[in-house]
Amino acid sequence: SAPVVAFVNEKGGVAKTTSCVNLAAALAQRGHRVLCVDLDPQANATTAFGISVDQAIEREAHCLLTMPRFPLERAITQTGIEGLDLVPGSARLADCDKALVMEVGREGRLRGKLREFYRSVIADKYDAVLVDCPPSLDLLTINALTAATHMVVPVTTKFYALKGIALLGDIVATLHEQLGASVKLLGILVTMFDKNTALDVTIYRLLKEKVEREFGNYVFSTIVTRSVVVSEAEAGGLPVLLREPESPAAGAYSSFADEVVRRLGAH
Amino acid sequence: SAPVVAFVNEKGGVAKTTSCVNLAAALAQRGHRVLCVDLDPQANATTAFGISVDQAIEREAHCLLTMPRFPLERAITQTGIEGLDLVPGSARLADCDKALVMEVGREGRLRGKLREFYRSVIADKYDAVLVDCPPSLDLLTINALTAATHMVVPVTTKFYALKGIALLGDIVATLHEQLGASVKLLGILVTMFDKNTALDVTIYRLLKEKVEREFGNYVFSTIVTRSVVVSEAEAGGLPVLLREPESPAAGAYSSFADEVVRRLGAH
Ligand SMILES: Nc1ncnc2c1ncn2[C@@H]1O[C@H](COP(=O)(O)OP(=O)(O)OP(=O)(O)O)[C@@H](O)[C@H]1O
Ligand SMILES: Nc1ncnc2c1ncn2[C@@H]1O[C@H](COP(=O)(O)OP(=O)(O)OP(=O)(O)O)[C@@H](O)[C@H]1O
């Protein structure tokens, strides 16, 4: 079946959502069929496509994870962008931990639904599934990592963000041992970078050295620079790649998509 | 007993930790005795004071919440700053949800430990307790809000951050009804503001109007502007207020402290 890429980082505000929705838009622009799954109770990926969270209630990610007989196709909604569909998020996702606490295999709910979907007769499947995660390592993120074939870790070049990376290796190892997950690190994407800030340049160098020493050549060569155009696009319900296609941020997310396609091809 | 102020926002990366540790430093500078509690599995507040998370294991916030007979004073560590102590955080905090799932009253663990502490004979109590929360509304944040007398909500002037505020009223109402919590909104603090960015200015105006309409005059008049000095201080293990006392950010956090003291006095 298709690659499933989770956008994960316990650190908040590092552009997980921004990177997920812009990669989805870039892949759709290249003619791929993409499904975006919003597993964040804040439902920012849903908002990023201009979709109202209230309209999606009873047919969103929460139903998928908590209702055993709720098939994936019932939670899929159109984004209005050719080739790009979405499973909306909602605040109710925050209740999943409690709702599934006694359930065996609760970590594998999303994986199960994706497998069912691929086994069913539905013809036009997706070329890629992208999953946006909340800033935590809770049941929602574990569900994403158990279902995922790959993960992308967006980071900012700040001190706290650097510390978050150290834990990453442990988490992936635990998932493999305990849940039989096979998620691979696809790469680390540096976002909100300002080349005129000495701290950003220094942390970038430290990050690259640390990652290469511990994991290998996993830092994407694309760097997404800080630019207000990205935040302005959020209010308009369209990823910056589509709203401001000539902007440096759109260019960065476009070359990020090229790198992702190359890396997925190589795995 | 003393005011307990929780720094809360489900949205990630809005300067919860930065605001909590700098308020703690500002209050300590004015001669108050302050206890900072780090309830975030990322333990950024612990790092902000240059304390190694590994040295605190077996005497940190996780023990406080999961071990019934573990008293608060065993988890308290010095920060090296006169009048400012810390209960360190650690990655194990992420397990509290699972560890406490069958426990009755699991939301009130922190409140219980603070009450015990105040009832005990220990002479030099604290004038204020500040609690840093993770970017979620999980059991850790619920513990903080159940123990808190007040909460501060840091926000950035971005579209997603604005949407997060709407949920706030519902959350506080639920806490009051279901858990008998009495937490009051102390205020909303605008952080990482750039007055030269039209989006920031527009969102600030919208935020202020929305908050005044729905809650009243709760937006702090202090605005913390974006400045790299804040991020530079993180690597040095000292809040920016102490590391760069002449910086605009230090000035902002100092006037924020004045507003907090005034508002606490009025409640
Ligand atoms: N390249 C960029 N330049 C400027 N601002 C950016 C950029 N990318 C993201 N942002 C802004 O940073 C903030 C955080 O981005 P985003 O919400 O995508 O992060 P996140 O990691 O998904 O956050 P959370 O942890 O809350 O889920 C948003 O307000 C967004 O507008
Ligand atoms: N006034 C400021 N100017 C510039 N950068 C800032 C400012 N305040 C905070 N930052 C930076 O923004 C990032 C987020 O800040 P911080 O970690 O305090 O937010 P948080 O809300 O605690 O994040 P999380 O949701 O992950 O707990 C940090 O890298 C910090 O250096």
Ligand SMILES: [Mg+2]
């Ligand atoms: Mg997000």
Ligand SMILES: [Mg+2]
């Ligand atoms: Mg924090």
